[in-house]
Amino acid sequence: MNLDAILTFLESSPTIRLLKADLAPFVVFFLRRAFKSDSDDSAISFSHDELASRLQVFQDELRDEERPEMLGSADRYLREWSDAGWLRRFLPADSTGPHYQLTRYSEDAIRIVDAALNRDSRLVGTESRLRLVIDTLVDLVRNASPDPDRRLNDLLQRRQQIDDEIASIRSGGEVETYHPAQIRERFYTAVDLLKTLQSDFRAVEDRFEAIGRQVQREAIKDDRRRGEILASALDAEDLIKQQDEGVSFDAFVAFLFAPQAQAKLRETIAEVTHLDALTGERAAIQHIRAMVPSLLAEADNVLRQTGRLSQTLRRLLDDQSAGHRKRTAEVLREIRTLASRLKHHVAQSDQPPPDEIGLKVETTIGLGNPFARPFWTPPQVFETTPETRVVDMETAQREARKLAGLKRLEWDRMREVIAHATGKSPSIRLSQLLKTRPLKVGIIELVGWIQIAHEDGHRIDRDATEEIHVTAEDVITGQTRPLRVRVPVVTFHRTHEKATTPIRTKRPR
Incomplete structure (x- = not known):
């Protein structure tokens, strides 16, 4: 961090522009209520009509409270917020109208305001955060070392600790539990991490969207062939997957989409929400209960970005394929026409045909996707019984005369x-x-x-x-x-x- 970087950030960041805007309190409140509410009607994205309807309801509430703000049309505000980078406007493949979702800049603004407002009222989890840091560092050292002896010693120590605790409980020893304050502290630490995780998905989506724009720009060039467009798109996608964000996201999707992991996570969440120490934390409990559906929706939204990249690439390649097919048909027609002219010219002039007639053919490599092959199915068995057929000679002769x-x-x-x-x-x-x-x-x-x-x-x-x-x-x-x-x-x-x-x-x- 240096002075120039701070100046540039404060002058150009859409997050800071949102926090410094004249209508900042109303914009942040509305965006959080629409996209980040703990109620069941919140969603990752909304259609234009639905979000505009919600905004009109919010404007009516302001007028009822005699607040002379946000007097413009809902369509105008949505357009301005999209241009400012606070909302991402996109057209889904299965819809005819535009949709909106939060950008990473509006996510940051909401998180900053939420953290500042709740700093005094929320429990500061110093002990749980310290343990989280220590556990993370220990896990890092444990799983980063390729030494088998060190790993074996670590596993033996952990097994000894578990055996000692089992023996203590079986002998009637006291079961150590968290204090209610420690339970609430760790619970809010988990809630904070969950909110941060949900907002971090916007950065992953931006990466895939940037790839799609780059592919479209490369396809506009006339000298770019289909193979080059495909190679650049696949290289860019592989680069994202090899980066830290891509590796972490792939591991996240593999874990979250596993049925056993989902079942275990839902069971744990159900047990957490029934703890006596968390009885009064209704809003946070509702947020945790919506954790699995929310994370699945966020991951699915990122995967749809990948799908949109594939659709864009396929559409570009299909357009070029149609052009190639049209050009091939024209070339073949020209070849037949030239051959007919050459034959007619030779017949008219009584001259021998030229000794050498050649064609210059430019071909492309065909691509095949092994995942497009269908699953194996057993062959269908037909039970047939030999039948004796009598040939109708009159019919055969009639058909033969037609052929002749x-x-x-x-x-x-x-x-x-x-x-x-x-x-x-x-x-x-x-x-x-x-x-x-x-x-x-x-x-x-x-x-x-x-x-x-x-x-x-x-x-x-x-x-x-x-x-x-x-x-x-x-x-x-x-x-x-x-x-x-x-x-x-x-x-x-x-x-x-x-x-x-x-x-x-x-x-x-």
Whole structure:
């Protein structure tokens, strides 16, 4: 701590700005009542409508008490408090409206005011805090040493102490218990540590939120590839987990989310709240009773920050994947168009094709997540009984005649017809083209022309339609019948303009 650091902190810290604000008493009181109340209606975060409604109720109470403060709208105050850094405004993935929660700066301000107001009325736990410090130091020395002999001697000493106490109790000795003052002292020490722990979650959330903003900034750069974005995000997340806060939080989550640890903690809290020495400490007891749900909610909120980081990363990668897929489809269409032009040029000029034709392909590494694999399930067993099937030769022959009657489309010849037709005029409609080159195969050939228009980048206008007359032939009976087919307006262009509305169809065979 130095003078410059103190000056900078007092001038720029949102915590100090909150404590020095004109409406500081009202802001601190409202934020503590909404987010830190011992009642059941407190929560980690509130939607905009719910928090604004609570603020309006508080403003009505001030007006009833004839306090001429906070006369503005609730929406304005929430916006100003968010801009000042006292509330964090965010949009959850499962909600359409913004939500608010306390920041670490407002947590610090509430804790400072709460500690100052209760300093004179609360028991100062010197003895319990000294024992806590000593126990922490002893635990540190005990578990930091890798010497097996030292650890073994320590365990033997602790076992001897436990055996001596067991023997004393069995022989009728007096059971040593805490004095009521010592019980209250240790109880308030635990309450203070719990409040500090709950407010420390804001710092962990800020770290994950900073990672998300950094990933978004890196993704905006055009020269950043998906692999680089993913690597930077994973490196940043690993760095947080390797830091002291991340290691401590992971251990906290592993302990708190264990069913046995939760059950033991709830049992201990239930026993503590029934102690006679704590009968008059209703507010603190209510705070301790809400300890497990509150800590679980805080941890879940931090984990949601990690989930939001993953969602942001996945959304960025999906957007880039969609762009890559679109670009790949365009490149393939350009390759087919160039190949068709090259073949047409060779056929027209009677020259041999070039000796070397190459492509430069840029590929990316595919990523797979092993946790995405489903759990193993036993294969389904089917009980089958062999059945004797009689082949209907008449049906088989009929289907065989249908298969033999299918006609093959000459794709190259059809593209040559388009090139010849567009060589005389800049563009030609499909209906006009079919007047000079009638359908020979039937309706399947009509689908083939539309498929060529889609693949080669000609124009397909789905907002307009035209009617084309087709003669359909029955491959079995050989009879023909006229059909009128309504299709989108297809225009073949010499310059191969891109289709405005692609139609996905399967290539006929």
